[in-house]
Amino acid sequence: MIPSPHAPAAPTSPHGKGRWYTLTYVQVLIAIAAGAALGYFAPQTGEAMKPLGDAFIALVKMIISPVIFLTIVTGIAGMRDLASVGRVAAKAFAYFLFFSTLALFVGLIVANVLQPGAGLNIDPATLDAGKVAKYGTAAHDTSLVGFLLGMIPTSLVSPLVGENILQTLVVAILFGVALPMVGPRGDRILSVLEDVAVVVFKIVAILMKAAPIGAFGAMAFTIGSYGIGALADLIKLVATFYLTSLLFVLGVLGAVGLWAGFSILRLIAYLKAELLLVLGTSSSESALPLLIEKMEHAGCPREVVGLVVPTGYSFNLDGTNIYMTLAALFIAQACNVHLPLSEQLLLLGVAMISSKGAAGVTGAGFVTLAATLQVVPTVPLAGMTLILGVDRFMSECRSLTNFIGNAVAAVVVSKWEGGLDHAKLDAALKG
Numbered sequence: 001m002i003p004s005p006h007a008p009a010a011p012t013s014p015h016g017k018g019r020w021y022t023l024t025y026v027q028v029l030i031a032i033a034a035g036a037a038l039g040y041f042a043p044q045t046g047e048a049m050k051p052l053g054d055a056f057i058a059l060v061k062m063i064i065s066p067v068i069f070l071t072i073v074t075g076i077a078g079m080r081d082l083a084s085v086g087r088v089a090a091k092a093f094a095y096f097l098f099f100s101t102l103a104l105f106v107g108l109i110v111a112n113v114l115q116p117g118a119g120l121n122i123d124p125a126t127l128d129a130g131k132v133a134k135y136g137t138a139a140h141d142t143s144l145v146g147f148l149l150g151m152i153p154t155s156l157v158s159p160l161v162g163e164n165i166l167q168t169l170v171v172a173i174l175f176g177v178a179l180p181m182v183g184p185r186g187d188r189i190l191s192v193l194e195d196v197a198v199v200v201f202k203i204v205a206i207l208m209k210a211a212p213i214g215a216f217g218a219m220a221f222t223i224g225s226y227g228i229g230a231l232a233d234l235i236k237l238v239a240t241f242y243l244t245s246l247l248f249v250l251g252v253l254g255a256v257g258l259w260a261g262f263s264i265l266r267l268i269a270y271l272k273a274e275l276l277l278v279l280g281t282s283s284s285e286s287a288l289p290l291l292i293e294k295m296e297h298a299g300c301p302r303e304v305v306g307l308v309v310p311t312g313y314s315f316n317l318d319g320t321n322i323y324m325t326l327a328a329l330f331i332a333q334a335c336n337v338h339l340p341l342s343e344q345l346l347l348l349g350v351a352m353i354s355s356k357g358a359a360g361v362t363g364a365g366f367v368t369l370a371a372t373l374q375v376v377p378t379v380p381l382a383g384m385t386l387i388l389g390v391d392r393f394m395s396e397c398r399s400l401t402n403f404i405g406n407a408v409a410a411v412v413v414s415k416w417e418g419g420l421d422h423a424k425l426d427a428a429l430k431g
Contacts, residue, residue, distance in 0.1 A: 024211060025273035031212035032219050032280045039223025046224020049217040053281055056214020059207050060286050065160050067204065067289045068310045069172045070197040075303030076176030077190045084417075085177070085303070091416050092308045095409055096316040099252070103318040104348050106248050107325035112344075116240040116326075117333030124335050124380040165310050172306075204289045215280025222282065226392050234390045237330050241394050244322055245401045253318075253408045260415050261422060264408070266429035270298065271407060275400060282392065284399040284406075288313065291407060298428040299421030300414040308413050312406035319401025323394060324351045324369050331373070331383035343378055350375045366391055 021027070039046030076085055151166045153159045159167035179186040254264040268275065271294060274287040288309070295305045328347055332339050339347070351372045366384070373381045387394075414420040 023273075024208065025276050027212040028215045028273065028276040028280055031216035032276065035216040035219030035221075035280070036223050038216075039220040039225075040228060043224040043227065046220035049220035049224070052217025053214050053219075053221060054217075056210055056217070057281055057283055057286055059210065059214075060289065061163055063200065063204055063207060064165065064285065064288055065162065065168045066200050067292060068165065068168045068306065069160060069175075070193055070200055071292055071302060072169065072172035072306035072310075073176040073179065074190065074194050074197060075301070075306045076173065077179040077186065077193075078303070082177060085173070085307075088304055088307050088413060088417060089311075091413050092311060092409065093315065095412060096312060099256075099318060099405065099409075100316055100321050101352060102252065103248060103321035104325050104351055106252070107244060107322040108329065108344060108348055110240065110244045110247075111326045111329035111333075114240050115333055116237045117330040117335075120334040120386075121336060122334045122383070122386065124382055166314055169307075169310050201289075201293065204293070208290065211277050211280075211286075214286070215277060218281045218283075222392055226390075234387065237327075237387065238390055238393055241323060241326055242397050244326060245319055245397050248318060248322060249401060249404050253404060256408055256412060260408075260412050260420075262411065262425055262429055264404075267407060267411075268404065270294065270429050270431075271404070275403065278399045278403050279396055282396045282399060284313065284403045287403065291403065291410075294428075295407060295410040297424075298411070299424030300410050301417070301419040304414045304417055304419060305410050308410045309406055312409050313402075316406055316409055317398075317402050318405035319398035320368065321351065322401065323398050324372060327369055327387055327394075328372060328376075328379060331386060332379045334386055335380055335383050337379055339378060343376065347372060347376050347379075 021030075035046070035049065038049070150164070151170055153162070153164070153167040153171060156171060159171045162168075179190055249268075250264060257264040257267065271291070274290045274294065277287045277290075278284050292305055292309055295309065296302050325348060328351075329339065329344070331337075351368070370381065370384060373379050373384070411420065411425070
């Protein structure tokens with residue numbers, strides 16, 4: 001197995017020794033605050049900082065495929081039990097299906113109780129549907145069948161130089177399964193890959209030194225481009241979404257954590273550097289390599305983490321699912337469209353499918369919402385223009401919730417498999 005890439009003073013660890021200002025999460029927090037201030041007081045300058053955030057996310061995406069490939073291959077090949085691989089995958093998908101569906105129900109219930117769109121009295125005819133036309137087109141072009149076919153790469157090596165996580169997952173699983181079948185040659189290749197993995201994770205540590213710069217640029221652009229004022233008219237929707245996500249994380253995932261033997265608050269504290277990075281960049285992908293590292297360090301087996309986390313990034317999107325039903329009902333309420341229970345359940349059923357079909361698509365939250373509304377024509381698609389201005393602010397909450405959900409999933413599936421090291425988990429969460 002790969003020697004642990006973690007060290008007490010690793011730059012990616014929030015528990016490293018040194019002065020407070022050398023800690024990654026402190027630097028990212030300061031960068032987020034500075035970026036927000038720049039965007040607010042100098043909007044044009046803030047917008048100009050966009051390349052900093054884009055460059056950092058591009059650097060992280062550059063390393064994601066190698067991290068996933070090496071983690072899964074070495075995990076599966078080292079396990080040498082194909083039945084275990086299938087069992088882990090089955091448990092992971094059962095978890096994903098249950099909790100992603102539960103997230104849809106939570107969004108639906110909260111929208112009915114709080115009714116964030118009530119009283120806006122928007123006439124759909126006055127809305128500019130052209131602003132969301134591109135999302136409708138993307139949703140139309142994306143189907144569940146097309147998504148599943150898209151998991152098959154054009155070549156064996158193309159996923160290693162691409163951005164499709166699931167294609168990398170497919171190739172890595174095939175490679176990991178095949179290695180033990182070729183005898184001593186496979187053992188030699190596995191040894192080389194384990195050594196390469198140590199180098200790749202060291203590259204991750206180097207790249208994370210640029211995290212504060214990326215967070216600064218992304219936050220400055222968000223505030224400078226969209227402005228705090230964009231929240232004023234739709235503050236009830238944004239507040240409702242953040243509150244619902246918080247309740248889901250602390251209530252639902254918190255209960256799951258208690259069953260699995262850990263505190264959700266301690267897990268959040270353990271992942272604080274990564275969560276701040278997700279918040280600053282508005283992208284959960286920016287912390288994917290770190291999440292894999294952190295969950296292995298917390299006692300989850302590599303083969304479980306390697307399967308659960310990358311797959312969960314496409315199939316376990318709790319925050320996105322809460323957003324979909326909540327936003328759909330907000331649009332209906334704002335446009336005075338009454339949706340009976342039967343149509344709300346239809347909306348939920350369609351969302352279950354569309355959330356899988358558009359997984360991995362840029363702007364997936366907005367695309368899946370468009371796909372859902374197209375199948376439920378009672379709610380006007382043009383109503384999406386109402387939330388276009390604040391979607392960026394809700395994107396951050398979606399990413400945070402998705403990230404925490406996948407961390408919890410890694411622990412739960414590890415426990416189901418009987419491979420969770422409770423002593424390491426407890427030690428990691430207590431710092």
